[in-house]
Amino acid sequence: MNTSCASKIVAFSQSPFASIPELDLSSIRDWAPVLETLAQIPGATSICASSNGRVRLKMLGGYCQPVLHSELLTDHGWAALCQILDPGAPDLATEEHGRECGREVGSQRFRVARVRYMHGQELTLRILRSQVPTPEELLLPPQLVKRILELPDGLIVFAGRTGHGKTTSIAALAGLCARSNPVPVRVITVEDPVEYLHYDEPNGSTFTQREIGSQAKGFAEALRQALRMDPDILVIGEIRDSITAEIALEASLTGHKVFTTSHGGNVIEAMQRLHDLTPKVGTLGVGALAQAFRACVAQRLLRVNAKSAIVPIHEILTSDDSVASKIRGYKFFSLRQDMEAGKEAGMQTFTQAAESRGAQGLLPRDFCRQYALYLGGESTFNPASLPGTSTGPA
Numbered sequence: 001m002n003t004s005c006a007s008k009i010v011a012f013s014q015s016p017f018a019s020i021p022e023l024d025l026s027s028i029r030d031w032a033p034v035l036e037t038l039a040q041i042p043g044a045t046s047i048c049a050s051s052n053g054r055v056r057l058k059m060l061g062g063y064c065q066p067v068l069h070s071e072l073l074t075d076h077g078w079a080a081l082c083q084i085l086d087p088g089a090p091d092l093a094t095e096e097h098g099r100e101c102g103r104e105v106g107s108q109r110f111r112v113a114r115v116r117y118m119h120g121q122e123l124t125l126r127i128l129r130s131q132v133p134t135p136e137e138l139l140l141p142p143q144l145v146k147r148i149l150e151l152p153d154g155l156i157v158f159a160g161r162t163g164h165g166k167t168t169s170i171a172a173l174a175g176l177c178a179r180s181n182p183v184p185v186r187v188i189t190v191e192d193p194v195e196y197l198h199y200d201e202p203n204g205s206t207f208t209q210r211e212i213g214s215q216a217k218g219f220a221e222a223l224r225q226a227l228r229m230d231p232d233i234l235v236i237g238e239i240r241d242s243i244t245a246e247i248a249l250e251a252s253l254t255g256h257k258v259f260t261t262s263h264g265g266n267v268i269e270a271m272q273r274l275h276d277l278t279p280k281v282g283t284l285g286v287g288a289l290a291q292a293f294r295a296c297v298a299q300r301l302l303r304v305n306a307k308s309a310i311v312p313i314h315e316i317l318t319s320d321d322s323v324a325s326k327i328r329g330y331k332f333f334s335l336r337q338d339m340e341a342g343k344e345a346g347m348q349t350f351t352q353a354a355e356s357r358g359a360q361g362l363l364p365r366d367f368c369r370q371y372a373l374y375l376g377g378e379s380t381f382n383p384a385s386l387p388g389t390s391t392g393p394a
Helices: 003-013 032-039 075-085 142-150 166-180 219-227 242-253 267-277 288-292 321-328 332-341 350-359 365-375
Strands: 044-050 055-059 064-066 098-105 108-117 120-128 154-159 186-191 206-211 233-236 257-262 293-302 311-318
Touching (some): 032 044, 032 098, 032 120, 075 098, 142 293, 154 166, 154 242, 154 288, 166 186, 166 233, 166 257, 166 293, 219 233, 219 242, 242 257, 242 267, 242 288, 267 293, 267 311, 288 321, 311 332, 311 350, 321 332, 350 365
Parallel strands (some): 154 293, 233 257
Antiparallel strands (some): 044 055, 044 120, 055 064, 098 108
16 A cells, blocks of 8 residues: 555544545555555444446445545556455356455454446445453443353344444454353354454353355255354354254254344344244144243444544343233233333343433433433434434434
8 A cells, every 4th residue: 555545544444424625545555454454443434336337335323425526447547346245256156146255354354245327236244343342342231241251052143234333342252251151151153254253262262254155055054064063152144044043043042152243233033033934733833932042132333423432222132920921822912012121031122221321310301301312202313402412313
């Protein structure tokens, strides 16, 4: 990377909401230091580049900052970028519409998505932390963390929209479970793609991580193989179909602690989705989900304005007799009552979680009150009307 490019990127990193003028990426032959530097810019979440020359940096809260202005990324520059990110297949095959993978560039790890679109191809590099964060760093509720650590087995689900930290939270908890267990445990992850890299722990606990596509054909096959590898903890990137759901439930019911994710926006949506994917006939039967279920955590990231910190809130449902009965009876909407009344068991709704963050001083109380009304359908959330705010939830 030439000195001019480096100085302009550094200047941008000190002012994350201002664009870089006249950065000529077409002259760059080694993309590694460029990508590493861009990934360190405060507030950056992803780098987006297209074969037609557009390069942008996605910031927290949805801001897209141009990295390239008057100069367009040349064909050579695009080829060099693809080569470093996908060296085994620098171009998409004719029959391919897209590809995903995890990739390390220098000391920085990215989740790479490459797709075709109307005007060519596009690469999106989700910026990942080099180290797995701790539950404390992620502000996960201590009572929830304690409960999960004490669970010997069962199904634990994290739900939420894309980009709201489901995978990060599971990585933190799986790592803590491995470090904290009195005896060494074996953790096997099946992900598409692998985002966070885990390493064997000093207490003897081990990690085996497998990526769909590069190391396994699909979730179902990889999970069947994983169960033959004698795991104690199983991390499933996502339950996408009934076969994967069946294997996950079988594992949960046979002494394994199973972490997985769902794209439901809240606990009720996530539980309904899981129920719909659960086989209703065969060896498991309709009560399998109720029997295997231990906890569902829906997560949202909130920010008051463009320059404020991101604060997570969590909707939490944990298992007890009442919850199990409602899951069996498909009475998911009434689970809200359990969450509202289950504070002693560590349960809470998003409304209660927002109010709690306000009481902790992590979010302005006026913001939390408005957000609580919005969640309850009593108002249209308009944080711009609050003093010192400019944008809503991330």
